[in-house]
Amino acid sequence: MIPFTYQYKGETIESLFAISVDKGDVRIKVKLTTDLWFTIAPFGFTAPGEKIIWIQSNKEGEIVQPHELVQAIGEGIEATGWEK
Secondary structure, rough: EEEEEEEEEOOEEEEEEEEEEEEOEEEEEEEOOOEEEEEEEEEOOOOOOOOEEEEEOOOOOOOOOOHHHHHHHHHHHOOOOOOO
C-alpha cells in the first residue's frame, strides 16, 4: 500500500492506494476514510491542459462515488509520481 493525500471539499485527507494491471489497463484500489475500498482508473486527458480524467472502475459490490471525489483522489495519486 502506498500512502498519499488528497484535497476534497476543503479538507486534506490521508489515504492508501495500490496499483494493479487488468488486461493491460491500470487500476488503482483506493481506501476511503470509512475503510471502504473502491477502484479508479485514468480514463483520458483534457485539452489543452492535459489533465488526467479519472473514473471509477465499477467493480461488483462497490458503491459508486461522486465524480468530484474520484477526480480529487486521482489528482492526489498523480502528485505521488505513481506513473514513473
